[in-house]
Amino acid sequence: MxxxxxxxxxxxxxxxxxxxxxxxxxxxxxxxxxxxxxxxxxxxxxxxxxxxxxxPKYRKGVYRTNGGDLGLLSFAQVTNNGEHVRNIPRFTYFFNFGTNINKDFGRHFGIFTGLNIKNIGLITKPYDSVKLKQRVYTLGVPLGFKFGDLHRGTFFFFAGAECDLAFNYKEKVFIDGKKESKFNEWFSDRTPLLMPSVFAGMRFAPSFGLKVQYYPQNFFNKDFKTKDKSGNSVYPNQGLDAKLVFVTLSYSFNSHVYKVAHxxxxxxxxxxxxxxxxxxx
The missing domain is CATH 1.20.1270 (Substrate Binding Domain Of Dnak; Chain:A; Domain 2)
Incomplete structure:
Protein backbone atom coordinates (compact mmCIF):
# COMPACT_ATOMS: atom_id res chain seq x y z
CA MET A 1 0.00 0.00 0.00
CA PRO A 56 -6.51 22.00 -11.68
CA LYS A 57 -3.51 20.59 -13.53
CA TYR A 58 -2.25 24.07 -14.38
CA ARG A 59 -3.11 27.73 -13.93
CA LYS A 60 -5.99 28.61 -16.25
CA GLY A 61 -6.57 31.95 -17.93
CA VAL A 62 -4.29 34.97 -18.20
CA TYR A 63 -2.48 36.31 -15.15
CA ARG A 64 -0.10 39.17 -14.38
CA THR A 65 3.31 39.11 -12.70
CA ASN A 66 5.54 42.00 -11.65
CA GLY A 67 9.24 42.24 -12.28
CA GLY A 68 12.33 44.21 -13.05
CA ASP A 69 16.11 44.25 -12.78
CA LEU A 70 17.76 44.74 -9.39
CA GLY A 71 21.17 45.34 -10.90
CA LEU A 72 22.05 45.70 -14.58
CA LEU A 73 25.69 45.15 -15.58
CA SER A 74 26.25 46.06 -19.24
CA PHE A 75 29.20 45.51 -21.56
CA ALA A 76 29.83 46.99 -24.99
CA GLN A 77 31.87 46.22 -28.08
CA VAL A 78 32.72 49.65 -29.50
CA THR A 79 34.66 50.63 -32.61
CA ASN A 80 35.34 53.96 -34.34
CA ASN A 81 36.07 53.57 -38.05
CA GLY A 82 37.04 49.97 -37.34
CA GLU A 83 39.39 50.81 -34.44
CA HIS A 84 38.63 49.45 -30.98
CA VAL A 85 37.45 52.04 -28.44
CA ARG A 86 38.24 51.36 -24.80
CA ASN A 87 35.12 51.08 -22.66
CA ILE A 88 34.22 50.35 -19.05
CA PRO A 89 31.50 47.95 -17.80
CA ARG A 90 28.48 49.95 -16.66
CA PHE A 91 26.37 49.08 -13.61
CA THR A 92 22.97 50.56 -12.78
CA TYR A 93 20.05 49.60 -10.56
CA PHE A 94 17.86 52.68 -11.03
CA PHE A 95 14.55 52.60 -12.90
CA ASN A 96 14.51 49.06 -14.26
CA PHE A 97 11.05 47.62 -13.71
CA GLY A 98 8.05 46.24 -15.57
CA THR A 99 5.13 43.85 -15.66
CA ASN A 100 4.37 40.65 -17.57
CA ILE A 101 1.14 39.15 -18.88
CA ASN A 102 1.32 35.35 -18.78
CA LYS A 103 -0.57 32.47 -20.36
CA ASP A 104 0.26 28.87 -19.43
CA PHE A 105 -0.61 25.88 -21.62
CA GLY A 106 0.33 23.33 -18.98
CA ARG A 107 2.28 23.01 -15.76
CA HIS A 108 5.57 23.23 -17.68
CA PHE A 109 5.09 25.53 -20.71
CA GLY A 110 3.74 29.03 -21.26
CA ILE A 111 4.18 32.33 -23.09
CA PHE A 112 4.34 35.94 -21.93
CA THR A 113 4.48 39.56 -23.03
CA GLY A 114 4.43 42.84 -21.11
CA LEU A 115 5.99 46.28 -20.64
CA ASN A 116 9.47 47.04 -19.26
CA ILE A 117 11.32 50.29 -18.54
CA LYS A 118 15.11 49.96 -18.70
CA ASN A 119 18.17 52.15 -18.27
CA ILE A 120 20.77 50.98 -20.82
CA GLY A 121 23.97 52.55 -22.08
CA LEU A 122 27.76 52.48 -22.13
CA ILE A 123 30.88 54.19 -20.78
CA THR A 124 33.76 54.83 -23.20
CA LYS A 125 37.23 56.38 -22.97
CA PRO A 126 38.12 57.57 -26.48
CA TYR A 127 41.20 59.26 -24.97
CA ASP A 128 43.06 58.79 -21.69
CA SER A 129 41.78 62.10 -20.33
CA VAL A 130 38.22 61.85 -21.70
CA LYS A 131 35.37 59.68 -20.43
CA LEU A 132 31.86 59.61 -21.92
CA LYS A 133 28.73 58.26 -20.24
CA GLN A 134 25.83 57.74 -22.64
CA ARG A 135 22.52 56.11 -21.78
CA VAL A 136 18.89 55.89 -22.86
CA TYR A 137 15.69 55.07 -21.04
CA THR A 138 13.59 52.66 -23.07
CA LEU A 139 10.08 51.24 -22.96
CA GLY A 140 10.22 47.63 -24.12
CA VAL A 141 7.64 45.06 -25.18
CA PRO A 142 8.91 41.47 -24.80
CA LEU A 143 7.47 38.34 -26.38
CA GLY A 144 8.80 35.08 -25.03
CA PHE A 145 8.20 31.58 -23.78
CA LYS A 146 9.03 29.78 -20.53
CA PHE A 147 9.35 26.17 -19.49
CA GLY A 148 9.89 24.43 -16.18
CA ASP A 149 7.89 24.49 -12.95
CA LEU A 150 5.37 27.17 -13.93
CA HIS A 151 2.84 26.08 -11.31
CA ARG A 152 4.86 26.92 -8.19
CA GLY A 153 7.66 28.90 -9.86
CA THR A 154 10.45 27.04 -8.08
CA PHE A 155 12.62 26.92 -11.22
CA PHE A 156 12.03 27.62 -14.90
CA PHE A 157 13.79 28.97 -17.99
CA PHE A 158 12.57 31.78 -20.23
CA ALA A 159 13.70 33.26 -23.54
CA GLY A 160 12.42 35.53 -26.27
CA ALA A 161 12.82 38.83 -28.11
CA GLU A 162 12.04 42.42 -27.19
CA CYS A 163 11.63 45.72 -28.99
CA ASP A 164 12.53 48.87 -27.03
CA LEU A 165 11.41 52.43 -27.71
CA ALA A 166 14.17 54.90 -26.72
CA PHE A 167 12.47 57.93 -25.17
CA ASN A 168 15.20 59.78 -23.23
CA TYR A 169 18.91 60.16 -24.02
CA LYS A 170 21.51 61.48 -21.56
CA GLU A 171 25.20 62.19 -22.02
CA LYS A 172 27.94 63.24 -19.59
CA VAL A 173 31.49 64.31 -20.50
CA PHE A 174 34.37 64.03 -18.01
CA ILE A 175 37.81 65.60 -18.57
CA ASP A 176 40.57 64.39 -16.26
CA GLY A 177 37.93 63.00 -13.93
CA LYS A 178 35.93 66.25 -13.69
CA LYS A 179 32.44 66.57 -15.15
CA GLU A 180 32.58 69.18 -17.89
CA SER A 181 29.10 68.94 -19.35
CA LYS A 182 25.87 66.97 -19.39
CA PHE A 183 22.56 67.12 -21.22
CA ASN A 184 19.54 64.97 -22.00
CA GLU A 185 17.06 64.91 -24.88
CA TRP A 186 13.61 63.43 -25.28
CA PHE A 187 13.31 61.14 -28.31
CA SER A 188 16.82 62.03 -29.41
CA ASP A 189 18.13 61.33 -32.92
CA ARG A 190 21.51 60.35 -31.46
CA THR A 191 20.30 56.76 -31.05
CA PRO A 192 17.81 54.66 -33.03
CA LEU A 193 14.22 55.13 -31.96
CA LEU A 194 13.59 51.36 -31.89
CA MET A 195 16.09 48.93 -30.39
CA PRO A 196 15.46 45.18 -30.89
CA SER A 197 17.09 42.59 -28.65
CA VAL A 198 17.04 38.92 -27.68
CA PHE A 199 17.19 37.53 -24.15
CA ALA A 200 17.35 34.33 -22.12
CA GLY A 201 17.35 33.60 -18.43
CA MET A 202 16.14 31.53 -15.51
CA ARG A 203 13.88 32.15 -12.56
CA PHE A 204 14.23 30.42 -9.21
CA ALA A 205 12.49 30.78 -5.86
CA PRO A 206 12.01 33.09 -4.11
CA SER A 207 11.24 35.35 -7.07
CA PHE A 208 14.80 36.00 -8.28
CA GLY A 209 16.65 35.03 -11.42
CA LEU A 210 19.39 35.77 -13.93
CA LYS A 211 18.94 37.20 -17.41
CA VAL A 212 21.25 37.94 -20.35
CA GLN A 213 20.08 40.38 -23.04
CA TYR A 214 21.84 41.27 -26.30
CA TYR A 215 21.24 44.22 -28.64
CA PRO A 216 22.57 43.38 -32.13
CA GLN A 217 21.78 46.84 -33.51
CA ASN A 218 24.21 49.76 -33.31
CA PHE A 219 23.55 51.84 -30.19
CA PHE A 220 24.39 55.01 -32.14
CA ASN A 221 22.52 56.52 -35.07
CA LYS A 222 25.19 57.09 -37.72
CA ASP A 223 22.92 59.50 -39.61
CA PHE A 224 22.65 61.89 -36.67
CA LYS A 225 23.56 65.43 -37.80
CA THR A 226 24.38 68.51 -35.75
CA LYS A 227 26.21 71.84 -36.11
CA ASP A 228 29.73 72.67 -34.97
CA LYS A 229 30.78 76.05 -33.54
CA SER A 230 31.25 77.41 -37.05
CA GLY A 231 27.74 76.40 -38.10
CA ASN A 232 28.88 73.56 -40.34
CA SER A 233 26.97 70.28 -40.47
CA VAL A 234 28.82 67.39 -38.83
CA TYR A 235 28.05 63.70 -38.24
CA PRO A 236 29.64 62.83 -34.86
CA ASN A 237 28.42 59.22 -34.92
CA GLN A 238 29.43 58.50 -38.51
CA GLY A 239 32.17 56.01 -37.69
CA LEU A 240 30.87 54.73 -34.35
CA ASP A 241 29.54 51.22 -33.87
CA ALA A 242 28.50 49.80 -30.48
CA LYS A 243 26.80 46.51 -29.60
CA LEU A 244 25.43 46.12 -26.06
CA VAL A 245 24.95 43.07 -23.88
CA PHE A 246 23.95 43.06 -20.24
CA VAL A 247 23.63 40.58 -17.40
CA THR A 248 21.09 41.27 -14.71
CA LEU A 249 19.92 39.91 -11.38
CA SER A 250 16.21 40.11 -12.00
CA TYR A 251 13.02 39.62 -10.05
CA SER A 252 10.88 39.01 -13.12
CA PHE A 253 7.71 36.92 -12.72
CA ASN A 254 7.34 37.99 -9.10
CA SER A 255 3.79 37.21 -7.96
CA HIS A 256 1.72 35.83 -5.10
CA VAL A 257 0.26 33.19 -7.46
CA TYR A 258 3.37 31.06 -6.94
CA LYS A 259 3.26 31.46 -3.16
CA VAL A 260 -0.33 30.22 -2.88
CA ALA A 261 0.07 27.40 -5.42
CA HIS A 262 -0.83 23.95 -4.09
Whole structure:
Protein backbone atom coordinates (compact mmCIF):
# COMPACT_ATOMS: atom_id res chain seq x y z
CA MET A 1 0.00 0.00 0.00
CA UNK A 2 1.42 3.39 -0.98
CA UNK A 3 1.96 6.33 1.36
CA UNK A 4 -0.83 8.24 -0.42
CA UNK A 5 -3.28 5.37 0.16
CA UNK A 6 -2.31 5.15 3.83
CA UNK A 7 -2.83 8.91 4.22
CA UNK A 8 -6.31 8.76 2.69
CA UNK A 9 -7.24 5.74 4.82
CA UNK A 10 -6.09 7.55 7.97
CA UNK A 11 -8.15 10.62 7.05
CA UNK A 12 -11.25 8.47 6.54
CA UNK A 13 -10.75 6.75 9.89
CA UNK A 14 -10.42 10.12 11.64
CA UNK A 15 -13.51 11.43 9.85
CA UNK A 16 -15.56 8.34 10.73
CA UNK A 17 -14.50 8.52 14.39
CA UNK A 18 -15.33 12.24 14.55
CA UNK A 19 -18.75 11.69 12.97
CA UNK A 20 -19.60 8.80 15.34
CA UNK A 21 -18.49 10.77 18.38
CA UNK A 22 -20.59 13.76 17.32
CA UNK A 23 -23.69 11.61 16.79
CA UNK A 24 -23.26 9.83 20.13
CA UNK A 25 -22.85 13.14 21.94
CA UNK A 26 -26.00 14.59 20.41
CA UNK A 27 -28.00 11.45 21.28
CA UNK A 28 -27.48 11.87 25.03
CA UNK A 29 -30.66 13.07 26.76
CA UNK A 30 -34.24 11.99 27.42
CA UNK A 31 -37.73 13.13 26.78
CA UNK A 32 -38.42 16.30 24.87
CA UNK A 33 -34.76 17.29 24.75
CA UNK A 34 -33.82 14.19 22.74
CA UNK A 35 -36.78 14.73 20.43
CA UNK A 36 -35.83 18.37 19.79
CA UNK A 37 -32.26 17.38 19.05
CA UNK A 38 -33.42 14.79 16.53
CA UNK A 39 -35.64 17.32 14.79
CA UNK A 40 -32.76 19.81 14.67
CA UNK A 41 -30.51 17.26 12.99
CA UNK A 42 -33.18 16.51 10.45
CA UNK A 43 -33.33 20.15 9.41
CA UNK A 44 -29.60 20.88 9.34
CA UNK A 45 -28.46 17.68 7.63
CA UNK A 46 -25.31 15.67 8.43
CA UNK A 47 -22.91 16.98 11.05
CA UNK A 48 -19.83 16.21 8.96
CA UNK A 49 -19.35 16.18 5.19
CA UNK A 50 -16.28 14.93 3.35
CA UNK A 51 -15.34 15.77 -0.26
CA UNK A 52 -12.42 14.45 -2.30
CA UNK A 53 -11.09 16.13 -5.44
CA UNK A 54 -8.15 17.19 -7.59
CA UNK A 55 -6.72 20.65 -8.10
CA PRO A 56 -6.51 22.00 -11.68
CA LYS A 57 -3.51 20.59 -13.53
CA TYR A 58 -2.25 24.07 -14.38
CA ARG A 59 -3.11 27.73 -13.93
CA LYS A 60 -5.99 28.61 -16.25
CA GLY A 61 -6.57 31.95 -17.93
CA VAL A 62 -4.29 34.97 -18.20
CA TYR A 63 -2.48 36.31 -15.15
CA ARG A 64 -0.10 39.17 -14.38
CA THR A 65 3.31 39.11 -12.70
CA ASN A 66 5.54 42.00 -11.65
CA GLY A 67 9.24 42.24 -12.28
CA GLY A 68 12.33 44.21 -13.05
CA ASP A 69 16.11 44.25 -12.78
CA LEU A 70 17.76 44.74 -9.39
CA GLY A 71 21.17 45.34 -10.90
CA LEU A 72 22.05 45.70 -14.58
CA LEU A 73 25.69 45.15 -15.58
CA SER A 74 26.25 46.06 -19.24
CA PHE A 75 29.20 45.51 -21.56
CA ALA A 76 29.83 46.99 -24.99
CA GLN A 77 31.87 46.22 -28.08
CA VAL A 78 32.72 49.65 -29.50
CA THR A 79 34.66 50.63 -32.61
CA ASN A 80 35.34 53.96 -34.34
CA ASN A 81 36.07 53.57 -38.05
CA GLY A 82 37.04 49.97 -37.34
CA GLU A 83 39.39 50.81 -34.44
CA HIS A 84 38.63 49.45 -30.98
CA VAL A 85 37.45 52.04 -28.44
CA ARG A 86 38.24 51.36 -24.80
CA ASN A 87 35.12 51.08 -22.66
CA ILE A 88 34.22 50.35 -19.05
CA PRO A 89 31.50 47.95 -17.80
CA ARG A 90 28.48 49.95 -16.66
CA PHE A 91 26.37 49.08 -13.61
CA THR A 92 22.97 50.56 -12.78
CA TYR A 93 20.05 49.60 -10.56
CA PHE A 94 17.86 52.68 -11.03
CA PHE A 95 14.55 52.60 -12.90
CA ASN A 96 14.51 49.06 -14.26
CA PHE A 97 11.05 47.62 -13.71
CA GLY A 98 8.05 46.24 -15.57
CA THR A 99 5.13 43.85 -15.66
CA ASN A 100 4.37 40.65 -17.57
CA ILE A 101 1.14 39.15 -18.88
CA ASN A 102 1.32 35.35 -18.78
CA LYS A 103 -0.57 32.47 -20.36
CA ASP A 104 0.26 28.87 -19.43
CA PHE A 105 -0.61 25.88 -21.62
CA GLY A 106 0.33 23.33 -18.98
CA ARG A 107 2.28 23.01 -15.76
CA HIS A 108 5.57 23.23 -17.68
CA PHE A 109 5.09 25.53 -20.71
CA GLY A 110 3.74 29.03 -21.26
CA ILE A 111 4.18 32.33 -23.09
CA PHE A 112 4.34 35.94 -21.93
CA THR A 113 4.48 39.56 -23.03
CA GLY A 114 4.43 42.84 -21.11
CA LEU A 115 5.99 46.28 -20.64
CA ASN A 116 9.47 47.04 -19.26
CA ILE A 117 11.32 50.29 -18.54
CA LYS A 118 15.11 49.96 -18.70
CA ASN A 119 18.17 52.15 -18.27
CA ILE A 120 20.77 50.98 -20.82
CA GLY A 121 23.97 52.55 -22.08
CA LEU A 122 27.76 52.48 -22.13
CA ILE A 123 30.88 54.19 -20.78
CA THR A 124 33.76 54.83 -23.20
CA LYS A 125 37.23 56.38 -22.97
CA PRO A 126 38.12 57.57 -26.48
CA TYR A 127 41.20 59.26 -24.97
CA ASP A 128 43.06 58.79 -21.69
CA SER A 129 41.78 62.10 -20.33
CA VAL A 130 38.22 61.85 -21.70
CA LYS A 131 35.37 59.68 -20.43
CA LEU A 132 31.86 59.61 -21.92
CA LYS A 133 28.73 58.26 -20.24
CA GLN A 134 25.83 57.74 -22.64
CA ARG A 135 22.52 56.11 -21.78
CA VAL A 136 18.89 55.89 -22.86
CA TYR A 137 15.69 55.07 -21.04
CA THR A 138 13.59 52.66 -23.07
CA LEU A 139 10.08 51.24 -22.96
CA GLY A 140 10.22 47.63 -24.12
CA VAL A 141 7.64 45.06 -25.18
CA PRO A 142 8.91 41.47 -24.80
CA LEU A 143 7.47 38.34 -26.38
CA GLY A 144 8.80 35.08 -25.03
CA PHE A 145 8.20 31.58 -23.78
CA LYS A 146 9.03 29.78 -20.53
CA PHE A 147 9.35 26.17 -19.49
CA GLY A 148 9.89 24.43 -16.18
CA ASP A 149 7.89 24.49 -12.95
CA LEU A 150 5.37 27.17 -13.93
CA HIS A 151 2.84 26.08 -11.31
CA ARG A 152 4.86 26.92 -8.19
CA GLY A 153 7.66 28.90 -9.86
CA THR A 154 10.45 27.04 -8.08
CA PHE A 155 12.62 26.92 -11.22
CA PHE A 156 12.03 27.62 -14.90
CA PHE A 157 13.79 28.97 -17.99
CA PHE A 158 12.57 31.78 -20.23
CA ALA A 159 13.70 33.26 -23.54
CA GLY A 160 12.42 35.53 -26.27
CA ALA A 161 12.82 38.83 -28.11
CA GLU A 162 12.04 42.42 -27.19
CA CYS A 163 11.63 45.72 -28.99
CA ASP A 164 12.53 48.87 -27.03
CA LEU A 165 11.41 52.43 -27.71
CA ALA A 166 14.17 54.90 -26.72
CA PHE A 167 12.47 57.93 -25.17
CA ASN A 168 15.20 59.78 -23.23
CA TYR A 169 18.91 60.16 -24.02
CA LYS A 170 21.51 61.48 -21.56
CA GLU A 171 25.20 62.19 -22.02
CA LYS A 172 27.94 63.24 -19.59
CA VAL A 173 31.49 64.31 -20.50
CA PHE A 174 34.37 64.03 -18.01
CA ILE A 175 37.81 65.60 -18.57
CA ASP A 176 40.57 64.39 -16.26
CA GLY A 177 37.93 63.00 -13.93
CA LYS A 178 35.93 66.25 -13.69
CA LYS A 179 32.44 66.57 -15.15
CA GLU A 180 32.58 69.18 -17.89
CA SER A 181 29.10 68.94 -19.35
CA LYS A 182 25.87 66.97 -19.39
CA PHE A 183 22.56 67.12 -21.22
CA ASN A 184 19.54 64.97 -22.00
CA GLU A 185 17.06 64.91 -24.88
CA TRP A 186 13.61 63.43 -25.28
CA PHE A 187 13.31 61.14 -28.31
CA SER A 188 16.82 62.03 -29.41
CA ASP A 189 18.13 61.33 -32.92
CA ARG A 190 21.51 60.35 -31.46
CA THR A 191 20.30 56.76 -31.05
CA PRO A 192 17.81 54.66 -33.03
CA LEU A 193 14.22 55.13 -31.96
CA LEU A 194 13.59 51.36 -31.89
CA MET A 195 16.09 48.93 -30.39
CA PRO A 196 15.46 45.18 -30.89
CA SER A 197 17.09 42.59 -28.65
CA VAL A 198 17.04 38.92 -27.68
CA PHE A 199 17.19 37.53 -24.15
CA ALA A 200 17.35 34.33 -22.12
CA GLY A 201 17.35 33.60 -18.43
CA MET A 202 16.14 31.53 -15.51
CA ARG A 203 13.88 32.15 -12.56
CA PHE A 204 14.23 30.42 -9.21
CA ALA A 205 12.49 30.78 -5.86
CA PRO A 206 12.01 33.09 -4.11
CA SER A 207 11.24 35.35 -7.07
CA PHE A 208 14.80 36.00 -8.28
CA GLY A 209 16.65 35.03 -11.42
CA LEU A 210 19.39 35.77 -13.93
CA LYS A 211 18.94 37.20 -17.41
CA VAL A 212 21.25 37.94 -20.35
CA GLN A 213 20.08 40.38 -23.04
CA TYR A 214 21.84 41.27 -26.30
CA TYR A 215 21.24 44.22 -28.64
CA PRO A 216 22.57 43.38 -32.13
CA GLN A 217 21.78 46.84 -33.51
CA ASN A 218 24.21 49.76 -33.31
CA PHE A 219 23.55 51.84 -30.19
CA PHE A 220 24.39 55.01 -32.14
CA ASN A 221 22.52 56.52 -35.07
CA LYS A 222 25.19 57.09 -37.72
CA ASP A 223 22.92 59.50 -39.61
CA PHE A 224 22.65 61.89 -36.67
CA LYS A 225 23.56 65.43 -37.80
CA THR A 226 24.38 68.51 -35.75
CA LYS A 227 26.21 71.84 -36.11
CA ASP A 228 29.73 72.67 -34.97
CA LYS A 229 30.78 76.05 -33.54
CA SER A 230 31.25 77.41 -37.05
CA GLY A 231 27.74 76.40 -38.10
CA ASN A 232 28.88 73.56 -40.34
CA SER A 233 26.97 70.28 -40.47
CA VAL A 234 28.82 67.39 -38.83
CA TYR A 235 28.05 63.70 -38.24
CA PRO A 236 29.64 62.83 -34.86
CA ASN A 237 28.42 59.22 -34.92
CA GLN A 238 29.43 58.50 -38.51
CA GLY A 239 32.17 56.01 -37.69
CA LEU A 240 30.87 54.73 -34.35
CA ASP A 241 29.54 51.22 -33.87
CA ALA A 242 28.50 49.80 -30.48
CA LYS A 243 26.80 46.51 -29.60
CA LEU A 244 25.43 46.12 -26.06
CA VAL A 245 24.95 43.07 -23.88
CA PHE A 246 23.95 43.06 -20.24
CA VAL A 247 23.63 40.58 -17.40
CA THR A 248 21.09 41.27 -14.71
CA LEU A 249 19.92 39.91 -11.38
CA SER A 250 16.21 40.11 -12.00
CA TYR A 251 13.02 39.62 -10.05
CA SER A 252 10.88 39.01 -13.12
CA PHE A 253 7.71 36.92 -12.72
CA ASN A 254 7.34 37.99 -9.10
CA SER A 255 3.79 37.21 -7.96
CA HIS A 256 1.72 35.83 -5.10
CA VAL A 257 0.26 33.19 -7.46
CA TYR A 258 3.37 31.06 -6.94
CA LYS A 259 3.26 31.46 -3.16
CA VAL A 260 -0.33 30.22 -2.88
CA ALA A 261 0.07 27.40 -5.42
CA HIS A 262 -0.83 23.95 -4.09
CA UNK A 263 2.09 21.60 -3.53
CA UNK A 264 -0.01 18.43 -3.96
CA UNK A 265 -2.45 17.36 -6.68
CA UNK A 266 -5.32 15.98 -4.53
CA UNK A 267 -7.34 17.28 -1.61
CA UNK A 268 -9.91 16.19 0.96
CA UNK A 269 -12.25 18.79 2.45
CA UNK A 270 -14.08 18.48 5.76
CA UNK A 271 -17.06 20.61 6.78
CA UNK A 272 -18.80 20.52 10.14
CA UNK A 273 -21.29 23.35 10.53
CA UNK A 274 -19.37 26.56 9.93
CA UNK A 275 -16.00 24.88 10.50
CA UNK A 276 -14.05 23.92 7.37
CA UNK A 277 -10.72 22.20 6.80
CA UNK A 278 -8.80 21.19 3.67
CA UNK A 279 -5.87 18.78 3.50
CA UNK A 280 -3.62 18.26 0.47
CA UNK A 281 -2.23 14.82 -0.30
Missing amino acids: TIKSLSVLLLLMIAATTSTFAQETDSVGTGNHAQDSSSYRGVKGPLLTIAFGKY KKTNYVRFKNGNAKMEIEY
